[in-house]
Amino acid sequence: MRNMEETKYHDDLNPFTAIWLRPREITRYVIEEKSSGYIWLLIALTGIAASLGNMSAPGTGESIPGWGAIILAIIFGPVAGIIGAAFAAGVFLWIGKLFQGTGTYSELFRAVAAAGIPQIWLLPLLFIWMLLSPETFFWQVGYEPLSGGQNIFWMITFLISAVVGIWGFVIQCLGVAEAHRFSGWKGFFTVLLPLVLFVLFIILIFILLIGMSGFSSY
Secondary structure: OHHHHHHHHHHOOOHHHHOOOOHHHHHHHHHHHOOHHHHHHHHHHHHHHHHHHHOOOOOHHHHOOHHHHHHHHHHHHHHHHHHHHHHHHHHHHHHHHHOOOOOOHHHHHHHHHHHOHHHHOOHHHHHHHHHHOHHHHOOOOOOOOOOHHHHHHHHHHHHHHHHHHHHHHHHHHHHHHHHHOOOHHHHHHHHHHHHHHHHHHHHHHHHHHHHHHHHHOO
16 A cells, blocks of 8 residues: 555656645655656756856856857756755755754755756756847846847846746755755755855955955055
């Protein structure tokens, strides 16, 4: 009876569609049932999507043409995705233990991979945006102003990316919570705390650099 219930439960799930509304259930499904190849594919695609998204950073469009950016993202994106997922899993494992989490490194790694699915959904949008409207994708504040149609296109794509990014953060928190088998609020703080510490570290480094610069001027 147990095996029949598990088979029915798993057959009803599609991670790419169900992750949006059932993140904890899908994370557990990915942790327990999906193959290693599936996990690596998720991480590779997430890395490509993140790399493409970063291509619109200030100054990038001046040196990398559209097709060149896509090729670089395909080549280096998976590597960056693996490094990022490995690091994030370790941090979430360590922070989660402070909240009495019981997840293993493998479970956290798989949870991070599952949380990348929303970002993978952005891949077609990013490809289309970059190829059809590179002037808006690579547009920088202070450069040549966009036309009315270009402004609308930029605003729509930016809004979609922002909504997916915010909900992806929620999914990440719930995924970490599921991997550690604790509440969603603990998952939220497990994900948020490293971000806060990182920001504080950057601020501290910035203050130290300013202080050293001021000291050297005397």
